[in-house]
Amino acid sequence: xxxxxxxxxxxxxxxxxxxxxxxxxxxxxxxxxxxxxxxxxxxxxxxxxxxxxxxxxxxxxxxxxxxxxxxxxx
Numbered sequence: 001x002x003x004x005x006x007x008x009x010x011x012x013x014x015x016x017x018x019x020x021x022x023x024x025x026x027x028x029x030x031x032x033x034x035x036x037x038x039x040x041x042x043x044x045x046x047x048x049x050x051x052x053x054x055x056x057x058x059x060x061x062x063x064x065x066x067x068x069x070x071x072x073x074x
Contacts (some may be wrong), residue, residue, distance in 0.1 A: 008059035 029038040040052040
């Protein structure tokens with residue numbers, strides 16, 4: 001890493017981390033059986049990709065925050 005590199009960090013801040021860490025795994029999307037085209041940390045049982053990285057190209061994440069009334073923040 002150098003001064004021009006961008007680092008994307010995601011903490012998956014759940015209320016019950018001890019239980020959730022047992023369900024987290026890294027999906028690896030491959031092409032041709034060996035070429036990694038994307039990596040996405042995921043939660044077993046959830047459908048879809050909420051955080052992903054295409055090596056040396058991009059990263060993305062979807063974040064939702066709730067307020068004290070359990071309503072989505074804007």
